[in-house]
Amino acid sequence: MCLAIPGQVAELVPDSDDQLAVIDVVGVKRKINIGLLPPGSLAPGDWVLIHVGFAMSKVDEREAAEALAVLEMMGQAFDEELRAVAESDPV
Template sequence: MCLGIPGEIVEIRDDDSQLATVDVVGVRRVINIGLIGREALAKGDWVLVHVGFAMSKIDEAEAAATLELLSGLGQAYTDELAALAESDIT
């Protein structure tokens, strides 16, 4: 199962790579923000992350509700977090 997981942007790269670092439940990973556009995002914003891409911008309340819901999925959520922790698009 593939899930979209909320992540908080902690850094947007200064170059033209369309990459940002997000924190997803304590795991920091570089993701591509090209589908949303860097001008629409800032440090502290929340995005829905799927397979290394920010799919949409969400607010903090939606992120918290989604994380709570996902934590109830058990193994599928655990597997997705493990896959995220092992990924690296840089």
Template sequence: MCLGIPGEVVDILTEHQDLAKVDVNGVRRTINIGLLQDEDVRVGDWVLIHVGFALSKIDEEEARSALEFLETLGKAYQDELDALRDSHID
């Protein structure tokens, strides 16, 4: 199962403006935010992530609610976190 997971933007990479570092429940990874170029993504914003791409900008309340729901999925959510943990964008 593939899920969209909320992550908080913790850094925008200055050398690659279409890349940002996000935090998803303590897992920090670089993702592509190029699809949101018109959204003015900044540090502290929340985005919905799927396969290394930010698909949409969401508010913190929506992110928290989604994370609470995802945690109830157990293994599917853990598998998605593991996949995020193992992913790398250079």
């Protein structure tokens, strides 16, 4: 299963031949390779789905918010499952 995380373009990196952008993912900013997307297709404020350091596709804000919500639910469900296992009776 592949997991893509939504992030918002904070800035395009100058002198990178349209290959890099600084992307904000829930407050954490990282340089991401945008070379898989058409040149000139991104601007600050746009949203992308990121997988292993590459922007895989451009999405709208609604799609990004939905993906973040799903990731948050998955995290909560995983945390709850771990807590339930930890609290269960040992075999």
